[in-house]
Amino acid sequence: MLRIMGKKLGAPGFTALPAGLALRSYSSSAKQMTIREAINSALDEEMAADQSVFLMGEEVGEYQGAYKVSKGLLQKYGPERVVDTPITECGFTGIGVGAAFYGLRPVVEFMTFNFAMQAMDQIINSAAKTNYMSSGNISVPIVFRGPNGAAAGVGAQHSQCYAAWYGSCPGLKVLIPYSSEDARGLLKAAIRDPDPVVFLENELLYGEAFPVSAEVLDSGFCIPIGKAKIEREGKHVTITAFSKMVGFSLQAAEILAKDGIDAEVINLRSIRPLDRATINASVRKTNRLLTVEEGFPQHGVGAEICASIVEDSFGYLDAPVERITGADVPLPYAANLERMALPQVEDIVRAAKRACYRSLPIAATA
């Protein structure tokens, strides 16, 4: 067990064993766990281990969580530690920050990160900047978590992806899990981390089940912050993605494989700090890059990754970097329009083919 742990996490070549292979060798005894269960168990274990961890947000207590993520926690830990708040994002986020200043370890849940915009002042000005402004005097061990990005037909004001916004702020760590292993490990690392962490989940993934190994189920399991994971190794094109788009990218990779294109899919896991080393190493191997995200195109995560590759590995690129993003419009409601406004598997496949075959740059109109 210890040796495996050392291989998995201690070595810089975290990706020494392709994750797919590692899990497949356990698949006969692997348990299935949904993201909801993963987050719930992570919260449960961290609250049991450390009394200063508490959960605060709308409907987290008696309602068992707006998406049932905090189910059972109120019954187990009581109302002092699972705090139902009034609908006052700015106020209760600030209360969380103040509690973190003064020694507790709050987990502040936003029903969706869209509502967190009302608390932006507290997240950025009070939480992110304080360790720097006080020169290390006052640290802020707080976690802001909740669903991010588009759900199904919830309209423009409930569907924005905030990875790029939070990712541009020094002082924040921004994590965005895909699988249950990610969700568990990253949330536990986030809660134990002494700095403000924004933990962006995805509502549509809550019910999706993933296989988890025995290590993942261990109550001490943590994933390092700032390390991306190579979900699928390949040699022709690198695809970076996060959250739900990782699933789409893996599906696209299966389709591309039939056409002879071997795609490498990187699950970013950490938007800030961005794992530039892993992405660059991958691009130096494949020479082609495709970034996939659900958010708006301008100033998005893909733009940052593209700039990073240009800075570090320009000579290795054989084709311009492709960006697959959501459409540059507030998300529409109609189901067919919504589908058009968000990246789909076909878009990723088309873009990968463009990256592999084209010799002249053309406008990216998929």
Added chain:
Amino acid sequence: MACSATAQIIQPLSINSARSVDNSGACTKILSPSSFLGSTPRINKKLFAVNKSISSLARRPTIVFAVSSDVVKEKKLKSNSSLSNLLITKEEGLELYEDMYLGRAFEDMCAQMYYRGKMFGFVHLYNGQEAVSTGFIKLLKKEDCVVSTYRDHVHSLSKGVPAREVMSELFGKTTGCCRGQGGSMHMFSKEHNVLGGFAFIGEGIPVATGAAFTSKYKREVFKEDCDEVTLAFFGDGTCNNGQFFECLNMAALWKLPIVFVVENNLWAIGMSHVRATSDPQIWKKGPAFGMPGVHVDGMDVLKVREVAKEAIGRARRGEGPTLVECETYRFRGHSLADPDELRDPAEKAHYATRDPITALKKYIAENKLASEAELKAIDKKIDELVEDAVEFADRSPVPARNQLLENVFADPRGFGIGPDGKYRCEDPKFTEGTAQV
């Protein structure tokens, strides 16, 4: 319109002094714990002639209570000026005087240094409001928290942050309390529990409420014997801000040990309080949320201190929050960059006659608590302390280049530090469970 606005402002001044309180028998009653929640509605009629809605208040015998500053006067008149009946002892009097004089001397020195180019950016001075800071903060223990706004130099000094550190911070030197990284508006001190220093008005109020939440959490979850109190200082402009109301609600709902101290200096930069607020009586916002709202003359440190004792006592006993409106005035502009043209010179002159330091000096002299010489000795000591602070700041080094990228995170490697101080990922045993699931 401007004329009438100023006329309205000046009115309350005369009202304050003329306000006679029909509570002769209730003198001692007012200062007892439970009476904070009782009220003699008739007091409120004379507060601000501006607002007619007071009469509706008279019909409601509720929590609203304006502690009259005349309580102090009455008590004094009743006594034979014997020391045992005074509000403060000699030591306390000298302590209050010293703290207020330190605040004044420090801020005056800041102005000088700013105009000499040693200090830069936004500097907001506290001249004239010292009674509020001294009156409240000198009643706190070291573990209690203070959260302020950008006008936070004197709050930090009263709480115990050394003058040298504050001055260095203002000069942007590495010996400052935040090593020059915060500046005038962001004073933080873990040792003295000064939790900032916030540039956005209203931003500190939720943070203070969170610190109070922590005190309560320590009592209920950690089962510690914790009676730490938090004071949130903010101004009249903040009282129209959403965060203020959100926190009044939650503090009263959860009975948090916090005192919301409004330093109503009647002006938010150039916006007069009456022009910005539908109902200028801020203390009334307390009862709307279920906590006592108290109005006090913020130019008199003894009155502030009496109210503070009561409010802090309430919080310590677990009875919940209080909203205290201190009517005060800033002698200088909003900041050193503010030309301060909108305020009527007559108003400024009037408040200058009510200088809190002069008033305390007079009180001490009249009641023979200390001699002129002792006060002068304090003046000299403080002047030297401030001079020393300037010299210290002057000769301190500017931050080194590598300081730029430090302290963005408490844990830059991002993996977490274990209880033994080492990185978790380097501990081969870290997956051994630390929790029962």
